[in-house]
Amino acid sequence: MAVATAPSAFPVAKQRSVGQSYFDLVKYRFKKNKLGVLGLILLVTLYVSFVALPEFIAPYQLENRSNFVEAPPTAIRFVDANGQFQAPFIYGLERKVDPVKRLRTWEINTDRKYPVRLFVQGDEYRLFGLFPMNIHLFGIEADQKEQRIFIMGADALGRDYFTRIMYGGRLSLMIGLIGQFLTLALGVTLGVISGYYGGAVDMFVQRFTEFLAAFPNIPLFMALSAAIPAFWSPIVVYFMLTLILAFLNWGGLARQVRGLILSLREREYALAAKSFGAKDRRIMFRHLMPGTMSHVIVIATLSIPGMILAETALSWLGLGLRPPLTSWGTLLQDAATVRAIRFTPWLLWVVPPILLTILTYNLLGDGLRDALDPYSGR
């Protein structure tokens, strides 16, 4: 108790922990929203597994082909043919050709059993692009020519589809983030300038956003995509695509930021800064812009799924990313034929991760919206 009554030698340091900054309050409020927290956890998990660790989680390398053409998903079993319960394993696959239907099918050979192991050695890769490794999260210890594990089936080139979804997620999830970042940079900057200066600047920016909004999207995408030379490397095409998406999306954000700035610039603290001689840039970006951030973060969170979907849709239409780049959009393109749906329906496994990503972004966005608005009265 003596400690509690002794006067603190460091009043400032003590106060620091008591003082509640805006973001302390936000954190406190956000933690109370269970769905929002769930969304955040799921989203972090998604990004860690799809962006940082796909090489480790996927059992094979992206372009590792095999003779197991269009093999169906492998069932992981715990009970063998004799009804004995045992450690997880898979049966071997054998190719059969139906001479009447002239159809290739895959059948299970219950004589060959392969135990499924965690942390098995397999294809070489570099973790985070740096550390050479060959350990994979799961797999079977067998010669790759003899047997492979396809938990989501294989595609027309005998590549593991689960591996492809893992690698495809990297591009799809990153295009959302990078694209949204560019959108934010453009939209917030132009919105702040437009709202702060008003007059002719405002007129020009607003008419330009209206022009963009009034323009039909798909033809514009097509024109812009067609403008990307075919001989450019796929990775440059990828960045051009993010640029195009950002360029088309900043208008709405700029409008909202402008509206907020219009009200914020009449606050006396903006006038106060001006009265002390602050330059326009300082007033705009030190005083006014932070006031719009809560709104902007929510809008950004809620519109990243739109970005991801736009990439998916464009790639599906053949206007976005092209093979050999693998994204969820290009995978969806493979799955979008009648033949694929009839004979290799497992190619639709790409849909659940897309849906899950969008759902988690929406959960997080809703949670943030409630937490960041200090005047919602909850």
Added chain:
Amino acid sequence: MAEVAQNGKVDNLLLDVHGLKKYFPIQKGLLRRVVGYVKAVDDVSLYVREGETLGLVGESGCGKTTASRSIIRLYEPTAGQVLFKSRVLSPDGQPRMVNLLELNREQMTKVRQEIAMIFQDPINSLNPRMTVADIIAEPLVIHGKYQKGRSEEIIVNLLERVGLRADHLRRYPHEFSGGQRQRIGIARALALNPRLVLCDEPVSALDVSIQAQTLNLLQDLQKEFNLSYLFVAHDLSVVQHISDRVAVMYVGKVAEMAGAEELYANPLHPYTEALLSAVPKPDPLYKSERIIMQGDVADPAHPPSGCYFHPRCRYAVDRCKTEAPAFRELKPDHWVACHRAEELQLKGI
């Protein structure tokens, strides 16, 4: 405008405003055609001597705030002259009169070190995302005078001088009461050691008990730092308490300006008389003759002809309807804009 140019004979001036005008255009339609002007400040002339307080009173919407903001060009004035005795702009360090409205951007930024502003709304005038330390340091940072250690000491001293504690530095504005926030605003205004402080209704958002504390603090600081105040208010008793001289505004014009005691005792303008009659007296037995003015305050977009006050003035004659009165010095240091100022016997308090 010309009739007040002889202000040169008034000695020891710090701020000398002549014919200040601020018209806000009224725009209509898609092409923003200007269909008229709101004459928020229409020919205001006043002056502040070094070390004194000039109270600026008037009812809501009469242009007091616009006038004070136009003086330091928060609003760009339409016309007029704002002379200020500046030290930072003179090459030899001797204070010299400069016209603020003729300064370029860079010079104006410099002068802003010498003129600070205290705002009406203590909630709105402090950025909610900044700590008290950042808020008070901001004027120093803007003018490149922030030095680690030394400036922190200055800030702590200022904070303690206005009655807050050093451990408040890391807190945010929302953690303070209204009176404390206004003290933060005062500390910020003093950070650069200004010579003139424009107080824009600094106490009208506060409780009466806090008002008195804040006013006393402002008076103490005035003596300590040799400050001059232009004190905008609508509360006549507050103005009487703090001002050496008082200027009364009506619809964008100064109606009367005189020493505080002189103005309260011998008003020369009928509007001042009417205002004074509305001041509540602390004596319950005192039966005052309350002057009830007819009509409403004139619309600054469509002001009346002649003297703006004539539709509500009980002494108005025909001349008042056609001819605008000049703002003249009737007695030494007692200025009035009324045709009949000499003949009227008006009642003060």
